[in-house]
Amino acid sequence: xxxxxxxxxxxxxxxxxxxxxxxxxxxxxxxxxxxxxxxxxxxxxxxxxxxxxxxxxxxxxxxxxxxxxxxxxxxxxxxxxxxxxxxxxxxxxxxxxxxxxxxxxxxxxxxxxxxxxxxxxxxxxxxxxxxxxxxxxxxxxxxxxxxxxxxxxxxxxxxxxxxxxxxxxxxxxxxxxxxxxxxxxxxxxxxxxxxxxxxxxxxxxxxxxxxxxxxxxxxxxxxxxxxxxxxxxxxxxxxxxxxxxxxxxxxxxxxxxxxxxxxxxxxxxxxxxxxxxxxxxxxxxxxxxxxxxxxxxxxxxxxxxxxxxxxxxxxxxxxxxxxxxxxxxxxxxxxxxxxxxxxxxxxxxxxxxxxxxxxxxxxxx
Numbered sequence: 001x002x003x004x005x006x007x008x009x010x011x012x013x014x015x016x017x018x019x020x021x022x023x024x025x026x027x028x029x030x031x032x033x034x035x036x037x038x039x040x041x042x043x044x045x046x047x048x049x050x051x052x053x054x055x056x057x058x059x060x061x062x063x064x065x066x067x068x069x070x071x072x073x074x075x076x077x078x079x080x081x082x083x084x085x086x087x088x089x090x091x092x093x094x095x096x097x098x099x100x101x102x103x104x105x106x107x108x109x110x111x112x113x114x115x116x117x118x119x120x121x122x123x124x125x126x127x128x129x130x131x132x133x134x135x136x137x138x139x140x141x142x143x144x145x146x147x148x149x150x151x152x153x154x155x156x157x158x159x160x161x162x163x164x165x166x167x168x169x170x171x172x173x174x175x176x177x178x179x180x181x182x183x184x185x186x187x188x189x190x191x192x193x194x195x196x197x198x199x200x201x202x203x204x205x206x207x208x209x210x211x212x213x214x215x216x217x218x219x220x221x222x223x224x225x226x227x228x229x230x231x232x233x234x235x236x237x238x239x240x241x242x243x244x245x246x247x248x249x250x251x252x253x254x255x256x257x258x259x260x261x262x263x264x265x266x267x268x269x270x271x272x273x274x275x276x277x278x279x280x281x282x283x284x285x286x287x288x289x290x291x292x293x294x295x296x297x298x299x300x301x302x303x304x305x306x307x308x309x310x311x312x313x314x315x316x317x318x319x320x321x322x323x324x325x326x327x328x329x330x331x332x333x334x335x336x337x338x339x340x341x342x343x344x345x346x347x348x349x350x351x352x353x354x355x356x357x358x359x360x361x362x363x364x365x
Contacts, residue, residue, distance in 0.1 A: 035105055035312070036106070038312070039087045042315035045319050046079060046319040049326070050076045052322070053076050054073065057076070060331075062263075067144055078126070079318035081126050082126040082130055083319075088106045088119065091103070091104060092311065099212055101210045103207065104116065104206070110206060117180070124171060127314060128170065131229065133163065134236065135163070136163060137271055140156060141243060141267065141268070145264060166228055178209035178218070244268070247261060247265060262330070263331070273324050273328070278317060281317060284310060285310040
C-alpha cells in the first residue's frame with residue numbers, strides 16, 4: 001500500500017485516502033451541499049420561531065407563567081446559539097480504517113488550527129449544554145412548583161454555570177483525545193482534499209477532530225459524557241415523577257386554580273418532549289458508530305456515508321424546541337391562532353373564541 005509520508009508509514013489511513021482507485025463516491029460534494037442547505041433551512045426557521053417565542057414570553061406571558069419565563073428565555077437563547085454554531089460548523093463525521101474523523105462543511109472548513117478545532121468544540125458545547133439546560137429547567141420547575149422555592153436569576157445562573165463547567169471538562173478531554181496534531185492535519189487534510197476531488201486551488205481540508213473509538217483516550221471522554229447523560233436523564237425522570245405527583249395531588253384536593261394546573265401540565269409535557277429530542281439524536285449517532293465500527297454494512301462506501309448522517313438530526317432540535325412550546329402551551333397557541341381565552345370568575349373553566357383584535361393585545365382577557 002502506498003504511503004504519503006515516510007514518518008506516517010504505520011498510519012494506513014493516509015495510504016487509503018491517497019489511493020485514487022479507492023473511491024467512496026463521486027458525489028460527496030453533493031452530499032455536502034445537501035447538508036449545508038438543510039442547516040440553512042433549519043437556521044431560518046429556527047431563528048424565526050425562537051424570536052417569536054421570545055417576543056411572546058417577554059410581552060404576552062400570562063401571570064401564572066411569569067415565574068417560568070426565565071427558563072423559557074434560557075431555552076430560546078441556547079437554541080439561537082446552537083443554530084448559529086450548526087450553520088457555521090456543519091460537522092460531518094467519517095470513519096476510515098478505524099479512525100473517527102470530524103470534518104467541517106461550514107464557513108470555517110478551510111480555517112487552520114487551532115481555530116478549526118475551537119469552532120468544533122463550540123459546536124460540541126452547544127449540543128451537550130442543551131441537554132444539561134433541559135435538566136436545569138426540570139430542577140427549576142421542581143423547586144418552584146413542588147418546594148415553593150424562590151429561584152432567583154442568580155441561582156439559575158449558578159446552576160447553568162455548574163452545568164457549563166461539566167461540559168468544559170468534556171471539551172478538555174476532547175482536546176487530549178482528538179486534537180489533530182500538525183503533521184496529521186496537514187498530510188491527511190491534503191490527502192482527503194485529493195480524495196474528494198476538490199479544486200486544487202482551494203485551501204486543503206482541515207481535520208477538526210480525529211481519534212480511534214477504541215483508544216483509551218476516546219473511551220475516557222466517552223465514558224465521562226455518557227455518565228453525565230445518564231445522570232441528566234435520571235434527574236429528569238425523578239423530577240417528572242415528583243412534579244406529576246404534586247400536580248395530581250393538587251388536582252384531587254383542588255388546592256390550585258384549574259388554569260394553573262393546566263399550564264403546569266402543558267409545561268411538563270413540553271419539557272418532556274424537548275428532553276427526548278437530544279436523546280434521539282444521541283441514539284442515532286451511537287447507532288451509526290456501532291454499525292460502522294462493526295462493519296455490518298457491506299463495504300467502505302456504505303460505512304462512510306452511514307456515519308456521515310449521524311449529525312443530521314442536530315440542526316433540527318433548535319427548530320423543534322420552540323415549535324413544541326408554541327403548539328403545546330395553550331396561551332401561546334391561542335395568540336398564534338388569533339384567539340383569546342375568556343375565563344370564568346371562578347377560574348375553573350374556560351372558553352376560546354376568535355379574537356376581535358388582530359393581533360391580540362393581551363393574554364389576560
